[in-house]
Amino acid sequence: MIAASITDANTADLLASKLTSTLERERADRFRLEQNRLEHLLGRSILRRVLGDMLKLPPGAVPIETNAQGKPYIDGQACQFNLTHSNGWVAAAFCMGRRIGVDIEATGRIDASEAANLSRLTLSQAEQRLLLSAPADVRVDLFLRLWRMKEAVLKAEGCGLIDDLPGLDLAHLMLRPQGEVRFGDASWSVSEERPENLPPLAIAIETSQDT
Numbered sequence: 001m002i003a004a005s006i007t008d009a010n011t012a013d014l015l016a017s018k019l020t021s022t023l024e025r026e027r028a029d030r031f032r033l034e035q036n037r038l039e040h041l042l043g044r045s046i047l048r049r050v051l052g053d054m055l056k057l058p059p060g061a062v063p064i065e066t067n068a069q070g071k072p073y074i075d076g077q078a079c080q081f082n083l084t085h086s087n088g089w090v091a092a093a094f095c096m097g098r099r100i101g102v103d104i105e106a107t108g109r110i111d112a113s114e115a116a117n118l119s120r121l122t123l124s125q126a127e128q129r130l131l132l133s134a135p136a137d138v139r140v141d142l143f144l145r146l147w148r149m150k151e152a153v154l155k156a157e158g159c160g161l162i163d164d165l166p167g168l169d170l171a172h173l174m175l176r177p178q179g180e181v182r183f184g185d186a187s188w189s190v191s192e193e194r195p196e197n198l199p200p201l202a203i204a205i206e207t208s209q210d211t
């Protein structure tokens with residue numbers, strides 16, 4: 001995994017080297033917030049540099065496509081990857097031959113009442129029970145942990161946000177650092193990381209696919 005911040009000293013150099021495609025730069029220019037523009041460009045620059053090295057192609061020539069739900073991928077190649085950004089941070093995760101999803105979510109983005117409202121809409125009954133049984137001051141953190149893990153699985157599968165978020169029940173993963181869940185056409189290994197100097201993140205990697 002590679003992570004960077006839009007405020008890192010070498011980010012400006014990376015962006016100045018224009019590794020991104022015209023489409024990516026046009027998309028970046030449509031963001032209202034400068035932070036979002038830089039996050040998109042930084043993420044795509046990291047992707048193109050790493051994938052270019054792997055495929056022995058110039059970064060700008062890496063043939064990144066996007067599925068109907070927005071997941072970037074490269075057709076016909078074993079290298080799988082995913083991107084996430086939050087609050088100026090960007091993380092890119094890579095894996096050979098197995099689908100991968102990553103979600104970084106800065107803490108402090110939502111308060112207790114927002115977390116309670118979102119919990120009712122997005123968590124399973126078991127997840128909500130777990131949250132309510134925890135002390136009030138850790139519930140936002142618990143909610144964000146579940147949210148990150150759900151997003152990582154949804155992004156690994158490639159569907160993005162779904163209506164039935166409570167149907168993806170991850171309550172059993174809350175008490176251990178790593179576990180498995182079935183979703184869509186596959187099983188996924190889900191783990192959480194709290195790297196130093198980086199917001200917490202979750203990663204989901206395909207372990208087996210239905211035949």
Ligand SMILES: CC(C)(COP(=O)(O)OP(=O)(O)OC[C@H]1O[C@@H](n2cnc3c(N)ncnc32)[C@H](O)[C@@H]1OP(=O)(O)O)[C@@H](O)C(=O)NCCC(=O)NCCS
Binds near residue numbers: 083085104110
């Ligand atoms: C895919 C989705 C779930 C990601 O949303 P997000 O959390 O805003 O974004 P992240 O920063 O984690 O990921 C964005 C990146 O994921 C990738 N991505 C986009 N759609 C994707 C999909 N369907 N599957 C996997 N990856 C996807 C892209 O690389 C994108 O970055 P880029 O456009 O700069 O290339 C999005 O569909 C969405 O709707 N998110 C809503 C988020 C939200 O409501 N958050 C509340 C938090 S409490």
